[in-house]
Each structure stands twice: as C-alpha cells, then as structure tokens.
Amino acid sequence: MEWFEESYGDASLRIRIKRVIADFESRYQRIQLFETYSFGKMLVLDGKIQLTERDEAFYHEMLVHVPMLTHRNPKKVLIIGGGDGGSVRETLKHDPDEVVMVELDRDVIEVCRNHLGIDRGAFDDPRVTVLVEDGMDYVISAGEKFDAVIVDGTDPNPFSQHISSAEFYQACERISDVFATQSQSPFAQLEYFREVLENIAGVMDFRVYINFVPAYPLGLWSYVIHPERYPEAEEIRRRFIEREIRTVHYNPEIHIASFALPEWIRMIVDRIRK
Numbered sequence: 001m002e003w004f005e006e007s008y009g010d011a012s013l014r015i016r017i018k019r020v021i022a023d024f025e026s027r028y029q030r031i032q033l034f035e036t037y038s039f040g041k042m043l044v045l046d047g048k049i050q051l052t053e054r055d056e057a058f059y060h061e062m063l064v065h066v067p068m069l070t071h072r073n074p075k076k077v078l079i080i081g082g083g084d085g086g087s088v089r090e091t092l093k094h095d096p097d098e099v100v101m102v103e104l105d106r107d108v109i110e111v112c113r114n115h116l117g118i119d120r121g122a123f124d125d126p127r128v129t130v131l132v133e134d135g136m137d138y139v140i141s142a143g144e145k146f147d148a149v150i151v152d153g154t155d156p157n158p159f160s161q162h163i164s165s166a167e168f169y170q171a172c173e174r175i176s177d178v179f180a181t182q183s184q185s186p187f188a189q190l191e192y193f194r195e196v197l198e199n200i201a202g203v204m205d206f207r208v209y210i211n212f213v214p215a216y217p218l219g220l221w222s223y224v225i226h227p228e229r230y231p232e233a234e235e236i237r238r239r240f241i242e243r244e245i246r247t248v249h250y251n252p253e254i255h256i257a258s259f260a261l262p263e264w265i266r267m268i269v270d271r272i273r274k
C-alpha cells in the first residue's frame with residue numbers, strides 16, 4: 001500500500017505509507033500500524049486514524065493537561081480507553097499516586113507497547129494499573145472516587161458507543177471531581193459531537209474546548225470538561241509552573257484560549273446546555 005486514505009463524507013486525508021508494521025484483526029477491530037514518510041508511525045483502528053507520532057501530543061496534551069490542571073491536586077486518575085499510552089504518559093507528568101487505565105482491546109496495548117512506544121515507559125510505571133475490560137462495566141461498578149476521569153475513546157462503533165451514553169456519563173460524574181472526554185470533530189462529525197453533548201447535558205453542566213490536530217478529521221478537534229470549579233487563569237499558570245510540566249503543544253495560554261469558541265460552535269453548545 002502506498003497511500004492510506006481516511007474519508008469523512010466527501011472529503012479525505014491521504015498520508016503516504018513507507019511500511020506496514022502491523023495489520024490484523026483483533027477480537028474487536030482491525031488494527032493497523034504504519035510507518036509514514038512525514039508523520040512518523042501512525043495507528044489506525046477500523047480504518048480511522050487514532051494518532052500519528054508527529055501530532056499525537058497536540059491531542060494527548062490537551063485531553064489530559066486541561067482537566068489535570070483544572071484540579072487543585074490530582075492524585076488518583078482514571079483513563080478510559082487510551083490503549084496507545086499517550087494519555088497515561090501525560091498524566092504521569094502531574095506526579096499522581098495512582099493511574100488506572102481501562103482499555104477494552106489488549107491487542108491495541110500490545111502493538112503500541114511493542115512497536116510504537118509513545119507511552120515512553122508509562123505502562124511499566126509502578127503507579128499505573130492497566131485493566132483490560134470494558135470502560136462502561138468499570139465505571140458502573142466502581143466503588144471508589146477519582147480526582148480526574150478522562151475518556152480517551154474511539155469514534156462510536158458497536159463496542160464503544162456506550163462509552164458516550166448518558167448512563168456512562170452519569171457513572172463518570174458519580175466517581176469524579178473533574179471529568180473530561182474527547183468529543184470528536186464539531187465540523188466533520190457534527191452529529192456525534194451533538195450526541196455527546198446532549199448525553200452529557202442530561203447529567204452535568206459542562207464546557208467545550210477545542211484545538212487543532214492535523215491528522216484528525218479535517219483538523220479541528222473538541223473536548224468536553226466538567227469540574228466542580230473552574231480555576232482562574234492565574235491559578236492555571238501557577239499550577240503549570242509548580243508542577244514543572246514539559247509539553248510540545250499545551251501551554252496555559254492555549255488552555256485559556258481553547259475555551260473561546262467560534263460563533264457556530266458556541267451556538268450549538270449553548271442550545272444544548274440550556
């Protein structure tokens with residue numbers, strides 16, 4: 001294969017492939033790992049790009065540092081999905097006592113750990129517990145609370161659509177101080193974006209923030225957050241410095257600016273939040 005192409009309706013993104021590292025069907029999905037010419041290694045699940053080495057930090061840093069810096073002192077963190085290890089890696093930068101990652105597909109973890117390595121050792125950190133099970137089952141039966149619950153899931157498919165259901169969000173709200181989830185592209189996947197917001201709106205108040213991730217559908221990406229309290233800008237800046245976080249994309253100014261929504265997104269969000 002010379003090119004990998006992912007289509008979103010009438011548009012598509014094409015990335016030139018140098019080499020296929022892995023390509024097989026797991027129990028849940030087709031897993032492909034490619035080496036590309038200019039995006040580094042690229043993980044694809046069921047034909048959808050999950051990350052490229054070149055821009056994965058744009059996504060993982062915004063998904064993780066916004067909720068983690070929203071919390072005063074996050075020591076216990078739950079990640080749902082995230083089998084590539086990028087979210088766990090970023091979470092460890094906050095020096096938590098305990099991180100639990102619940103990923104459904106063992107093969108995603110294995111391929112990424114053995115051939116991708118973006119976890120940079122996070123999977124072997126003694127503070128990290130990796131559980132291979134359904135995120136929904138875990139949160140429904142969880143008997144403990146977390147300072148932050150972060151959802152790093154896939155686009156909706158038969159085994160992942162319930163981790164964007166109202167029932168799932170209800171359970172997450174019950175066990176978290178700060179909750180955050182990725183919510184796909186408001187431009188290329190408007191229907192799914194709306195559905196996530198509607199399901200969350202029935203359960204908790206929330207805000208949406210956005211950033212740019214080039215390898216995701218048409219580049220614009222979104223996230224939803226629900227804290228007990230939003231910190232002032234000064235507090236975010238102070239926490240970032242105190243925790244000595246090193247990043248390639250995130251900084252406190254981007255954090256603050258990412259909540260400024262263009263009118264067309266603000267109107268969608270406001271209609272649903274009412």
Ligand code: SAM
Binds near residue numbers: 152154
């Ligand atoms: N946000 C990235 C994206 O959309 O491109 C997601 C990347 S991460 C690899 C998503 C992970 O969520 C996958 O490894 C998938 O196996 C996992 N996942 C999907 N449904 C799940 C569920 N019900 N419970 C736990 N993990 C799940």
